[in-house]
Amino acid sequence: MSGSISPLAPKSYVDMPAIRGLRMATAAAGIKYKNRTDVLLMAFDQPASVAGVFTRSKCPSAPVDFCRANLGGGVARGVVVNSGNANAFTGVKGKAATELTAKSAAEALGCSTGEIFLASTGVIGEPLDASKFAGVLGDMVGQATGDFWLEAAKAIMTTDTYPKVATRTAEIDGVTVTINGIAKGAGMIAPDMATMLSFVVTDADIAPAALQDLLSRGVEPSFNSITVDSDTSTSDTLLVFATGAAAADGQKRVEDAGDARLASFRAALNDLLKDLALQVVRDGEGARKMVEITVMGAENDVAAKRIALSIANSPLVKTAIAGEDANWGRVVMAVGKSGEMADRDRLAIWFGGIRVAVNGERDPDYSEAATSAAMKQEDIAVRVDIGLGAGTATVWTCDLTKEYVAINGDYRS
Numbered sequence: 001m002s003g004s005i006s007p008l009a010p011k012s013y014v015d016m017p018a019i020r021g022l023r024m025a026t027a028a029a030g031i032k033y034k035n036r037t038d039v040l041l042m043a044f045d046q047p048a049s050v051a052g053v054f055t056r057s058k059c060p061s062a063p064v065d066f067c068r069a070n071l072g073g074g075v076a077r078g079v080v081v082n083s084g085n086a087n088a089f090t091g092v093k094g095k096a097a098t099e100l101t102a103k104s105a106a107e108a109l110g111c112s113t114g115e116i117f118l119a120s121t122g123v124i125g126e127p128l129d130a131s132k133f134a135g136v137l138g139d140m141v142g143q144a145t146g147d148f149w150l151e152a153a154k155a156i157m158t159t160d161t162y163p164k165v166a167t168r169t170a171e172i173d174g175v176t177v178t179i180n181g182i183a184k185g186a187g188m189i190a191p192d193m194a195t196m197l198s199f200v201v202t203d204a205d206i207a208p209a210a211l212q213d214l215l216s217r218g219v220e221p222s223f224n225s226i227t228v229d230s231d232t233s234t235s236d237t238l239l240v241f242a243t244g245a246a247a248a249d250g251q252k253r254v255e256d257a258g259d260a261r262l263a264s265f266r267a268a269l270n271d272l273l274k275d276l277a278l279q280v281v282r283d284g285e286g287a288r289k290m291v292e293i294t295v296m297g298a299e300n301d302v303a304a305k306r307i308a309l310s311i312a313n314s315p316l317v318k319t320a321i322a323g324e325d326a327n328w329g330r331v332v333m334a335v336g337k338s339g340e341m342a343d344r345d346r347l348a349i350w351f352g353g354i355r356v357a358v359n360g361e362r363d364p365d366y367s368e369a370a371t372s373a374a375m376k377q378e379d380i381a382v383r384v385d386i387g388l389g390a391g392t393a394t395v396w397t398c399d400l401t402k403e404y405v406a407i408n409g410d411y412r413s
Contacts, residue, residue, distance in 0.1 A: 008282035008290050008378060008398075009162045016167050018146030019180050020203045021045050021243030025140035025148070026155040029133040032084025032122055037155040039133040041140040042079040042199065043109055048241040050076040050117065051212035053219050055236035062087045062094035063118040064237060066102065070114050074208030076241055077111035079199065080118050080137065083156050083184070087120040087128040088234040097130040104134035108141045119197050119237045121184060122158050123412055153182040156197055159407055160186045164279040170204075170268035172261050175251040177204040179265075181272050185280040187408060189228035198223070198238040198276055204265060205244040205253040213257030214269055215240050222273035225305070225395045228284035229404070230313035240269075281396045286403025289321050291396065293382045298391030303340040305393035307386065310338035318400035324375040326351040328362075331384060346387030352380055 022044055026037040052071050054064050080101050087094050102113040109116075120128060153163030164183040169176055185196035206214075215238070223238060247253065254262055282290055293312050298304035311317055311334040320327040328349045335342050345360035352374030355363045374380070 005161045006283045006287060008287055010279070013150060013163070013165055014167055016149035016165055016180055017178055019178055019201045019243060020146075020245035021048065022201050022241070023144035023146050024152045025144040026151050027133060027136050027140055029082070029136065031082055031128070031132060037151070038083045039136070039140075040079075040081040040152050040155040041105070041137060041144065042152070042201070043141055043144050044077050044241065044243060046244065047075040047077055047115065048243045049206055049208040049211050050074060050239060050241050051208060051215045052117075052237065052239045053215060055233055057232050057234050057236070059089065059234050061120060061235045062090060062098045063120045064235060065095075066098040066118050067237060067239070070117060073114050075115050076117055077115040078105045078109045078117070079239065080105050080116065081156050081197065081199070082120050082128070082133060083158050084122040085120060085126055085128045086122045086124045086235050088124045090125070090127050093127045097128045100130045100134050104137045108138045117239055119235070119239075121156065121197050121235055124234060149180055149182060153184070156182070156184040158184065158186070159285055159411075160184050160283050162283060164276055164283070166272045166275040166279070168268040168272045170265040172204055172246070172254065172265055173251045175246050175249045177202055177246045177251065177265065179268055179272050181276050183276040183280055186283045187228060187285040187404070188231045188233045189226065189280060189284065196233050196236060196280070200238070200240040200269070200272065201243065202241070203243050203245040205247040205251050206242040206265075207253060207255045210254050210257040210259070210262070211240055211242055214262070214266055218266075218270045218273045222270065222277040225393070226277045226281050227309060227312050227395065227397050228281060228287070229400075278396055281398050284398035285407045286401040287398035288378075288401055289399040290379045291321055291382060291398060292379070292394060293384075293397065294392070294394045295384050295386065296392045297386040297388055298393070299341045299389045300391040301393055302391070304386075304391035305395065306340050307335055307338045307342070307384070308393045308395040310334045311382065311384065312395045312397035315400055318397065321375070321380060322399035322401045324372065326356055326371040326375050328356045331382065332357075335384060335386070341388055342386050343388060348385040348387065350381070350383040351375065352377060
């Protein structure tokens with residue numbers, strides 16, 4: 001966690017209500033950071049429905065393997081998250097660490113290890129000494145409380161400069177349900193099914209299969225549309241839990257994602273996922289600018305997204321934005337290298353609502369003064385019209401500053 005808070009951080013944190021059926025606790029186990037919490041326990045009073053999406057990296061962490069194995073059961077009683085060590089590329093020791101953690105958590109909660117979910121974030125390649133926190137899980141269960149969301153978000157931070165929280169309400173069967181979420185992530189962000197770590201809990205009564213469908217669709221326009229530095233983590237984990245406590249208010253269990261009763265819930269969940277995803281970008285390591293990139297006129301939506309990510313992941317585009325330089329030549333470069341259909345002579349490009357290029361050349365009405373003023377804003381919109389079809393996509397990124405190099409140049413030390 002760096003000393004200064006991102007200038008793009010929210011000015012205040014939303015008030016996070018307790019979710020019925022869930023209690024949480026944190027502890028300081030000294031895994032990597034001194035004098036701060038680094039372990040989070042989420043405990044469900046009754047078995048909760050669970051859904052998850054994970055990294056598609058071919059080098060996943062031990063906790064990702066563990067969660068994937070348990071996800072088919074569809075039921076969760078506890079989640080243990082640690083920061084400071086990713087427990088990735090740790091071989092048989094990594095598997096042993098997950099087994100010890102799960103066994104300790106299951107004993108503390110009185111459930112099976114198949115109902116425990118794990119996530120770890122931090123340095124890759126260092127063995128994780130799970131005994132540091134396995135022994136305190138019993139005490140944590142006793143201390144756990146429902147009103148603890150901001151503290152939970154703080155415990156999972158690594159290079160994040162602020163905790164990321166969001167809450168929404170929705171209606172099912174005329175019953176009001178709540179959705180809360182936390183996320184962590186600032187670097188190694190180019191999600192491929194999820195972002196670094198995120199945990200979402202609702203008191204709605206929704207079956208695991210329906211929850212999974214909602215989540216799998218919801219990550220595409222949110223977490224799978226952000227990038228800080230183009231690097232896909234080994235540890236990406238996004239888990240959603242439904243405690244079912246709203247059944248006590250008369251909400252009937254939803255078994256099918258196609259159920260019309262889910263309309264309000266689906267909209268609220270998607271909005272919450274986007275909120276958390278954008279908070280991750282706004283905390284991009286060293287970030288000073290938030291950049292929204294919209295591509296239109298591509299051959300199809302998939303092509304539009306590839307072009308948008310090509311622009312968003314370009315170090316040259318990102319450094320130009322850091323320097324407040326509307327260098328549309330770098331955008332042209334990123335469109336051209338994307339591998340998707342494009343026509344140089346049909347391209348149009350906008351920075352902050354000002355068209356800087358049209359029909360494959362500089363806009364005849366281009367004004368350096370107006371464009372420079374637009375580039376000084378904290379939030380910058382870049383729009384590109386490919387001029388070929390109806391494909392559109394929007395992705396979000398941040399600028400690339402000297403601070404990003406400083407943070408990552410000495411990350412392990």
